[in-house]
Amino acid sequence: MRRTALHGYCRAALALLAGSAGLAHAQETYTQSDFGGVGLLQTPTARMAREGEFSFVLSRTTPYTNYNVSMQPLPWLEGSFRYTNVSNRLYGPRSLSGSQTYKDKSIDAKVRLWEESRWLPAVAVGARDIGGTGLFSSEYVVTSKRAGPFDFSLGLAWGYMGARGDIANPLNVISDRFETRPTGGTGTGKFSTNKFLRGRPGFFGGVEYRSPWDWLLLKAELDGNDYKHQPQKNNQPERWPVNLGAVFRINRNVDLTVGYERGKVVTAGLNLHSNLATHVDPPKSFDPKPEPVAVETRQAGTPPPERKTPEQVDWPAVAKELHDNAGIDVSRIGRRGSELVVHGEQQRFFYPAEGVGRATRIIDNRVDESIGWLTIASERNGMPMVETSVHRPRFIELLDNRLDLADFRRSVEQDPVTPRDEEVLYRAPLKRFTGGVSLGYQQNLGGPDAFVLYQVYGAASGRFNVSRNLWLDGVLTVNVANNYDKFKYDAPSNLSRVRTNLRQYLTGSDVTMPNFQLTGTRRLGQDLYGLAYAGMLESMYAGAGGEVLYRPFGERWAVGADINWVKQRGFDQDFSLRKYHVITGQATGYLDTGFHDVTVAVSVGRYLAGDWGTTIDVSREFHNGARMGAYATVTNKSGSAGYGEGSFDKGIYVSIPFDMLLPHSSRSRATLLWQPLIRDGGARLNKRYTLYTLTNDLDSDLFDKNLEKIRD
Structure with a gap:
């Protein structure tokens, strides 16, 4: 079964595409083609x-309707x-898929070799329909x-786009195998390299005219098909x-x-697009x-706040205000000489600098000049x-526009958390229970039963904290x-059915x-973290496992490993279990390459x-935290008859912080996965839970690149 999973609030993701919020700059005028990707x-x-x-591009050129997702x-x-x-071809035998029309999936890629200069044109190479049936390769x-x-x-194209065959293949001088292009596709999701350039x-x-x-x-183009x-x-x-066209x-x-x-058919296309890199968050x-500080209250003509010594401050009230206004769930507040330290977990603001700035305002309004530094010791x-430390007087100078942001950054320190002597001023009681309700949506695309199989569901979640490091939580x-x-088809499999019994679970x-x-x-230990868990771990598996992660502070790499014993759950997703069980786990290395903020994660191990x-x-x-990515998994069963159609596991995804979409701050994400x-x-x-995600606060890039939010 082909699947697209949408996690989180579907309405938020749709709001992004529909343009509920604007962009920081005007869009480039390069537009998408019928097949997706910039073109004519x-x-x-x-x-x-x-x-x-x-x-997202929806285009119709009889008898083909294309649903395209393109990313840059x-x-x-x-x-x-x-x-x-393909509207005039059936998906398969009527006994399998009834009257559903044929669906073909494709993956495309284009790489620019160099940009246009005064004398030279821009040059790019690319491939369409890299794997699978290869109908449009x-x-x-x-x-x-x-x-x-x-x-x-x-341009010059081989295959579908160049099927008119205007010239002999220039690569024939290398080998006569380039003379003939094999017909058909792999039919298994393999990359069809046996066809390349043949x-x-x-x-x-063609030409595009900017009116x-x-x-x-x-637009006007010469079509090579x-x-x-x-x-x-x-x-x-x-x-x-x-072909002739106009874009409105x-x-x-x-x-x-x-x-x-083709001198024959009228075509139409709709393109919904947004730029994740320059997207402006809604108000x-x-x-x-945020609380006004003294310089702001004076400008407004109101009395400045009354400040007290640390011993006189009502710290329970301050902890509540830190929670309500700065989003920090305080665990304790301490003092190290002239430094005040707030320990806690940021639960509201996606950008760490925003929570730090609000907390500094709150402390500045309540504590006298004996405190010169405020440190937020973040926990997860x-x-x-x-630990993020802000020099209090310099922060006030920033708010009063007597200091620019670049100079202020030199007054902010970020350090690993190390044991230090500290006078405890306040220790917060543990909040035992939290919970909430929400709506969710999931869908499966491209199967023989129906092109879209969907579900809308209500979800209730709850969490009981035994301690700050141990909790019981779940979702109903x-x-x-x-x-x-309509969901009746089970994909064939010669392996243990660890995922292909999806229909029964849904x-x-x-x-x-x-x-x-x-x-x-x-x-x-220093830079070493551990995680252990047991219970109903996901919709299909129960069991127990653990994970360790070594993630040095200030470094762009990390290594970790997990191991799990799991048993398959009953199809009703209650407490019942089935017979199948397995030991699974992977060792993973993470590297932030420093090249265009690209991160590579490589895992090696045993699968379900x-x-x-x-x-x-x-x-x-x-x-701003938005992420685009792709993954591929190859195992000793990949490419074999046992694996079946698809040959190996792969997918592409977009992860969007809800903070970019909603009128209130949020640390949650919407992840759109195409598998x-x-x-x-x-x-x-x-x-x-995974430790790499839980330790994301160790990545200082999000703080530095959004430092301006410390004023908010």
């Missing part, structure tokens, strides 16, 4: 969107994932050069190989394309206002993370609406308990089906 209509150009661009994680790299609905090289309002492109190529190109009006662009010899013998009429920019987030292609109208689930869900009555009960576990954390292998995850995080196929090979345990 049917063909790409050498142009790239601005880094951080995220687009780097200035020179574009990636796309696509489903194509194509490789190409394309150039683009601008002349005033005109942007000209010319067969007779065809020319394509005097910002809302209108015009041969529509009279289409895949699946789905031949289409063609009067001439020229409805607003900065919505483009509408209309065209006339936080639901957040409390009872584990000390990092209730079905609100779904179309799972349709087993209207009331489920996806998670119920006891979790403990501990700081095992008992197979052994490696997972590589590559992601780009932007300064083309669910198979049993390379399957990992979906743990609720």
Whole structure:
């Protein structure tokens, strides 16, 4: 089964695409093609969107409807994932899928080799439909050069885009194997490298005209495809190989394309897009206002606050204000000479600098001049993370505009937490129980039962704290609406069914308990952290396990390992268990490369089906915390008959902080994951907590890149 999972609030992710919040700068005028990715209509150009661009394109060119997701994680790299609905072909036998039409999935990539200069054009190479059936597979090289309002492109393509075969393959001089292109695809999700650059190529190109009006662009292209010899013998009429189109920019987030292609068909496309790197957060109208400090109250003509010695301050009241206004769940407050230390966990503000700034305001309003420094000793689930110290007088100078941000940064220190003598002024009682309710949404795309299988559910979560390092928590869900009555197909598998019995778990009960576990954390030593857990660990597995992570403060790397004994849960997701059990776990290395904020994580170990292998995850995080990434898992069962269609596990994802979307601050995230196929090979345990995530406060980049929020 092909799957797309949407975790978190679906409405927030849709708000991002629909443009509920603006961008910091005007969008580039480079627009998406019918196939997704920057281009003309049917063909790409050498142009790239601005880094951080995220687009959803829906286009219709009879008999094909394309659903495209395109991402621009780097200035020179574009990636796309696509489903194509072929409206005049059936998915399969009617006994399997009824009257559902054929769906094809594709992965595309484009790399810019160099940018345009005064004399030279921009040049890019790329490939479409890299794996799978290969119906639309194509490789190409394309150039683009601008002349005033005109942007000209010319390219040479092999495969689908160059099927007209204008010239003999120039690579024939290397080997005669380039002369003929194999027909068909791998059909298993493998990368179809046996086709690359083979067969007779065809020319394509065109021009885009930027009109005097910002809302209108015009396009004309020479299409290199041969529509009279289409895949699946789905031949289409063609009067001439020229396509014409216009793009209407409805607003900065919505483009509408209309065209006339092949001299035969009218086409249309809708592009919803946003830039994750430059996205401007909506006003936080639901957040409390930060406390004004003395310089601000004087400017407003109100009396300054009354300050007291640390011994006279009502610290329980201060702890409450730190929670309500600065988002810090205080565990204790102490003093080290002229330094006041607030220990606690940030629970509201995504950007650490914002919580630190609000806390400094609160302390400055209550404590006399005997305190010169304020330190926020951040914790996460009872584990000390990092100490952020602010020089109080310099902070006031910053708020009074007597100091710029760059100079102020030299008055802020971030250090690892080390044991030090401290006079305890206040120790907060442990809050035993927390909980809440929410709505959730999940969906599966592209299966034979229906293109979209969805569920809307209500969720209640609760947590009981035994101590700050030990807690019991869980989630209970209730079905609100779904179309799972159509869900009947189980994917074939020759491995242990560790994931392909997804249908039974989703349709087993209207009331489920996806998670119920006891979790403990501990700081095992300087830069060394531990995690242990037991219970119903995820919707399909129960068991026990542990994890350790070594993450040196101030470094860009970390190493960790986990090991778990798990047993398969009953399909109703209650306390019942099935017979299958396995020991699984991986050792993982993490590296922030320092190159465009790209992080690489490599895991090696044993997976749920008992197979052994490696997972590589590559992601780009932007300064505001938004992340784009992709992963692939290859095991000793990959590529074999036992694995089945898909050959190996892979997926692409976007992770968006809710803080970018909502009118109130939040530390939660929405993660959109596109996993083309669910198979049993390379399957990992979906743990609720991981140490790398729990220790994210050790990454100072988010603090430094958003230091301006310390004023908020």
